[in-house]
Amino acid sequence: MGGIVSVVGVYGPTGNMVPIGNVVNKGITIRANQASVKRLLPRLIEHVRAGRIDPKALITHRVPLSDVACAYHLFANKLDSCIKPVLVPHAG
Numbered sequence: 206m207g208g209i210v211s212v213v214g215v216y217g218p219t220g221n222m223v224p225i226g227n228v229v230n231k232g233i234t235i236r237a238n239q240a241s242v243k244r245l246l247p248r249l250i251e252h253v254r255a256g257r258i259d260p261k262a263l264i265t266h267r268v269p270l271s272d273v274a275c276a277y278h279l280f281a282n283k284l285d286s287c288i289k290p291v292l293v294p295h296a297g
Contacts, residue, residue: 206231206232207231207232207233207234208231208232208233208234209233209234209235209236210233210234210235210236211235211236211237212235212236212237212238223235263288263289264288264289264290264291265285265286265287265288265289265290266279266285266287266289266290266291267290267291267293268290268291268292268293269292269293269295270292270293270294270295271295273292276290276292277290
Protein backbone atom coordinates (compact mmCIF):
# COMPACT_ATOMS: atom_id res chain seq x y z
CA MET A 206 0.00 0.00 0.00
CA GLY A 207 0.94 3.59 -0.18
CA GLY A 208 2.11 5.70 -3.04
CA ILE A 209 2.00 9.21 -4.41
CA VAL A 210 -0.70 10.68 -6.62
CA SER A 211 0.45 13.81 -8.46
CA VAL A 212 -2.03 16.07 -10.21
CA VAL A 213 -0.43 18.75 -12.35
CA GLY A 214 -2.26 20.70 -14.97
CA VAL A 215 -5.45 22.60 -15.49
CA TYR A 216 -8.25 21.35 -13.32
CA GLY A 217 -11.54 23.18 -13.17
CA PRO A 218 -14.19 21.55 -10.97
CA THR A 219 -13.76 22.27 -7.28
CA GLY A 220 -16.79 20.36 -6.00
CA ASN A 221 -15.39 16.87 -6.56
CA MET A 222 -15.30 14.62 -3.56
CA VAL A 223 -12.00 13.00 -2.61
CA PRO A 224 -12.53 9.88 -0.46
CA ILE A 225 -10.15 11.17 2.20
CA GLY A 226 -10.73 8.14 4.44
CA ASN A 227 -9.48 5.85 1.67
CA VAL A 228 -6.50 8.12 1.09
CA VAL A 229 -5.54 7.99 4.78
CA ASN A 230 -6.19 4.26 5.19
CA LYS A 231 -4.07 3.41 2.14
CA GLY A 232 -1.23 5.76 3.09
CA ILE A 233 -1.47 7.79 -0.12
CA THR A 234 0.29 11.12 -0.52
CA ILE A 235 -1.42 13.65 -2.79
CA ARG A 236 0.55 16.42 -4.46
CA ALA A 237 -1.12 18.95 -6.71
CA ASN A 238 -0.41 22.19 -8.49
CA GLN A 239 -2.21 24.27 -11.08
CA ALA A 240 -0.29 24.79 -14.33
CA SER A 241 0.25 28.47 -15.17
CA VAL A 242 -1.48 28.11 -18.53
CA LYS A 243 -3.11 31.54 -18.65
CA ARG A 244 0.19 33.21 -17.82
CA LEU A 245 2.49 31.09 -20.01
CA LEU A 246 0.40 30.22 -23.07
CA PRO A 247 0.74 33.60 -24.89
CA ARG A 248 4.54 33.45 -24.58
CA LEU A 249 4.58 29.81 -25.71
CA ILE A 250 2.46 30.63 -28.78
CA GLU A 251 4.84 33.47 -29.65
CA HIS A 252 7.82 31.09 -29.49
CA VAL A 253 6.01 28.63 -31.79
CA ARG A 254 5.07 31.38 -34.26
CA ALA A 255 8.63 32.73 -34.29
CA GLY A 256 10.00 29.25 -35.00
CA ARG A 257 11.97 29.00 -31.76
CA ILE A 258 9.94 25.97 -30.64
CA ASP A 259 8.70 23.18 -32.91
CA PRO A 260 5.88 21.41 -31.06
CA LYS A 261 5.88 18.62 -33.67
CA ALA A 262 9.34 17.62 -32.46
CA LEU A 263 7.78 16.49 -29.16
CA ILE A 264 5.60 13.89 -30.89
CA THR A 265 7.36 10.56 -30.70
CA HIS A 266 4.48 8.21 -31.50
CA ARG A 267 1.31 8.36 -33.60
CA VAL A 268 -1.15 5.74 -32.46
CA PRO A 269 -4.60 4.87 -33.85
CA LEU A 270 -7.37 5.90 -31.47
CA SER A 271 -8.43 2.27 -31.29
CA ASP A 272 -5.03 1.50 -29.65
CA VAL A 273 -5.37 4.10 -26.88
CA ALA A 274 -4.51 1.51 -24.20
CA CYS A 275 -1.25 0.74 -25.99
CA ALA A 276 -0.41 4.45 -26.25
CA TYR A 277 -1.04 4.95 -22.56
CA HIS A 278 1.09 1.93 -21.70
CA LEU A 279 3.97 3.23 -23.86
CA PHE A 280 3.76 6.70 -22.31
CA ALA A 281 3.25 5.66 -18.69
CA ASN A 282 6.16 3.22 -18.80
CA LYS A 283 8.41 5.39 -21.00
CA LEU A 284 8.84 2.51 -23.44
CA ASP A 285 10.35 2.91 -26.92
CA SER A 286 11.59 6.43 -25.98
CA CYS A 287 7.98 7.63 -25.78
CA ILE A 288 7.64 11.32 -24.88
CA LYS A 289 4.39 12.40 -26.53
CA PRO A 290 2.01 9.95 -28.18
CA VAL A 291 -0.70 11.45 -30.38
CA LEU A 292 -3.95 9.59 -30.92
CA VAL A 293 -5.02 9.55 -34.56
CA PRO A 294 -8.74 9.02 -35.23
CA HIS A 295 -9.82 6.52 -37.85
CA ALA A 296 -9.49 8.15 -41.28
CA GLY A 297 -12.76 6.83 -42.65
